[in-house]
Amino acid sequence: MKQVACTVVENRELTKGNFLLTLRVPRQFSKPEPGQFVHLRLSTDGEPLLRRPYSLEGYFERRGIRAIRIYYSVVGRGSRILSGHPKGRELDLIGPLGVGFKPARRKTAILVAGGRGVAPLLFLSRRLTEKKRPHVFLFGARSKNELYGVREVKGGRLHLASDDGSVGYHGSVLDLLEREWSESGHTPATAEIFTCGPHGLLHAIADFARERGIRCEASLEGPMACAVGACRGCPIPLRPEHDQGRYPAMCVEGPVYDATVVDWERLP
Amino acid sequence: MKQVACTVVENRELTKGNFLLTLRVPRQFSKPEPGQFVHLRLSTDGEPLLRRPYSLEGYFERRGIRAIRIYYSVVGRGSRILSGHPKGRELDLIGPLGVGFKPARRKTAILVAGGRGVAPLLFLSRRLTEKKRPHVFLFGARSKNELYGVREVKGGRLHLASDDGSVGYHGSVLDLLEREWSESGHTPATAEIFTCGPHGLLHAIADFARERGIRCEASLEGPMACAVGACRGCPIPLRPEHDQGRYPAMCVEGPVYDATVVDWERLP
């Protein structure tokens, strides 16, 4: 983990309010794992006061040039400012941070993405493809034009769902998961789940996995201040039976965490 | 006085850090007097929190289109933001505000400008020229390239001074005033002074005028909140012998005020 100066290579609005940001990073920036994030300083005039954490959508190296990608939506103060940074603008970044996904060597990875939660899973999918690991990619979005990056998915089987039926299955990606699980003969011994998306969705997927004893890692989001484990501002609440008498810190023990032990009711 | 939406017609950097801003104003904006100011909202995101007052450098009407001009320097938060507003940007403005210069009909007006304080005096000079009133324009700046608008001065005699001698008299505009006064045979009965600039200069000019019984109006600057006389945040301190038991409000009883009664020591 380092504090480095990176440069905006591209900051493009793909669909209404959803941006793909490409940042050139110096070589001190060590190679990140899928699921890790960076802590971005969005402005130097103190507004917003805190940095914002963003998961990595990808990491690319070509001819010694290193770049990371972030897929973000404009929802509030910080992301609005971020969306205004032009090509060439220098940004202060701390990363890579946190722990990423840990796919088991001999299992089929089932990636379940909800909306912009697709970002870290696209990174994971690429990594799995590089390693020639078969995997399944289930992606649900509100509607067709919010399906980002599906063309990117190479090495794995892809199934789509949309709330409005404008593309793929008309309904929740959770249904896709249930169908995939029942129809493809996966077992807890042969398959595991990696997911990211709205906490409501993650909660449902976690229940699904826990009931069946399936290993399931989710990438969590929540407010953070330092993002390096110092301030203790990002506790992950655990289910009573898993209570360790302490809260894991989302920024250093997460953001990817065993979804089946998280107390989703108490998560921000 | 009204709150109106105006549009940036031009926002040009004339010399390093010094900008000329031209704003198109709607017809509800009543015709301003030289010395009056407007209260500009520089941003809508709450930073800076308060509006900033700016003297009018000029007011122009052509074919029903009304425009005002402001000459400003970038010194802090607000002016920096102002300098970033592009052509076409809409700004919220309250004005015209305060009382302007009141030149007497039968006297020679001696305008003494220091640095960017030239702005309201250029406005006054144009107005006097329109009315075919002879006047003298004395302008001191740090150096040649900070002399703004001198070419504008038509109807009056112009004398320049610069601290670095790069143009005109090498020294203070105060010397120009003393020379003008002694050499041109002005008397308190035949001439009066109108001035704007750094408070240090205004203080010296006020002493000069008071000692000789010359009528002298200065355009003052100081922190303001409401700019309409409500908050009482902009008191003008008066010399003990002129103490009225109350402080005149710079925003409504000024910003142009009798320089000889101001207690310059206690002015912010």
Added chain:
Amino acid sequence: MTPATKPDLRVSIGSLELRNPILVASGIIGFGKEYEHLVNLERIGGIVTKTVTLRPRAGNPPPRVVETVAGMLNSIGIENPGLPGYFEQKVPILRELPCARIVSVEGEDVGEFEELVRGVDRSGVADAIEVNISCPNVGPHGMRYSTDAGMAREVMTAIRPLTKLPLIAKLTPNVTRIAEIAEACAGCGADAVSLVNTFVGMAVDSRNRKPILGTVLGGLSGPAIKPLALAKAWETVQAVDIPVVGMGGIAKAADALEFLLVGCTAVEIGTAMFADPGLPEACVTGISDYVRAMGEHSVDAVIGAMEVPAGRGPIRAGKARRDAARAARNKGGTT
């Protein structure tokens, strides 16, 4: 879900019924006239006047205001024409205002407070009186009455019998437990309390090593103090049964709603109005839309509607101990 009918925004402070819960705070728009071209008073609940003192006050030496990060410091010192000037210059103005007129008064001792309340009552143009026992900018006596429950009681007890007008005690946040002061006022016949007045603060110019304000110390207001003011309002709402009028840093309708949600009956708009004179009207619209969106018909549904989820809530020592005990069982500590 969204009723077509216009929601009922009326709220009451003692015998005074306001058209809606949006007031303009004292010291912000003088006596209404200064802002007549900028604010449509017919749309808002009312205004609180600049504080009136017994004798005219020149106010404090300049500078009196300085902007800070997301806030401003002021040391006006209640510049006002005094009770005589109030009658001569301000009563005629107030008589014409198309909204509730709450006259703010401040005395240097109990006797002055009594004279002021009698005078304002007699003036016939006040719909209520805000008793300013919290000004940080007029020297020791200014805050004395609201930093000490006993003295607050003294003032309220003395003035209560002198008028039938609703009395709103305005409190300072510069105290350890504001609820104590609020209880004292409520116990002595105050119809409501309003809070917060400004927080004592200062600014220094490191370039010339001088304090920026003429009085060195001033009162901080604006968005910077909103989280603090909201906490004081909530603390007070839980302590007293009389209406609480909340203020402090309100800069958008959502801010005003937060004060209503914690239980304030009305709110006052202050500093943010200097930049945005349309703010009070915008708050009225925002509250109206919010009530509609809730599917409700009256603002009463918003006042105090904040829900503290089970498992959340202020920490009690017992709870802290339980956590600690639980943690003690397990040694896997962290920083």
Added chain:
Amino acid sequence: MTPATKPDLRVSIGSLELRNPILVASGIIGFGKEYEHLVNLERIGGIVTKTVTLRPRAGNPPPRVVETVAGMLNSIGIENPGLPGYFEQKVPILRELPCARIVSVEGEDVGEFEELVRGVDRSGVADAIEVNISCPNVGPHGMRYSTDAGMAREVMTAIRPLTKLPLIAKLTPNVTRIAEIAEACAGCGADAVSLVNTFVGMAVDSRNRKPILGTVLGGLSGPAIKPLALAKAWETVQAVDIPVVGMGGIAKAADALEFLLVGCTAVEIGTAMFADPGLPEACVTGISDYVRAMGEHSVDAVIGAMEVPAGRGPIRAGKARRDAARAARNKGGTT
């Protein structure tokens, strides 16, 4: 005018001499390790550790932080491994730090404070102890000791004999007169006082009508509170003769300078570091340049160098009366 020699920035807090007046505040960088790649501790005066309690604390339920305008609210609740965990995990880390190590402790009663001070003294890695009697996030006992001069006295009297290490009492600003508490601590052997801890505040999400923090109330920090913290620091400096360590909203070197100018011997950097880990070093550089620009050789020339011009200064009732009297002579009043 500008001496070439590097200015002397050393300051002393009791027997502890700091390389320069810049410290990192408690709760910001844990015990130093978390920020080892981001801050060059060799350049700053020292760090104050996360507060250590007797038993491990899990801290408060989420959410624990929320950003506000120019500030942030936190309700961490002193999550820490307790004294045993301090010895096991933290002492080895502190032993290696290349700057002064000030260990912060907090007890639920006098007995716990005593055990903690004994323990930290015994640990041998502390250069000083900051006695946190001001945490707003651990339930009633947290602030009890610094909202009541008597209780502050009780704690300080009890722990003073237990260690030769400098004791720095950390105070809460959530009191009517912080100077009283500071005087109490000074009178009971505190080597210094540090202030401010956070101001009690809250935030509500009007969209779901719920408080944002798990504990509803939290502590406000960041630039928003700087004017308030500076006023508290100045009040305290005038009241006690022991060093005052100032903090609250420092976000640039000029802010740190303002605290030194009003008379603080050192300052602590907090919230603003989350965005800018290089801030403490930048403050050291800024102060060094400032001393040079003054044509001075030591930071002593800056500490307390604020000049209150004649005719300025806090208002005294007498003065207010004079103004009023003078004004009374003339009836030309204004709002």
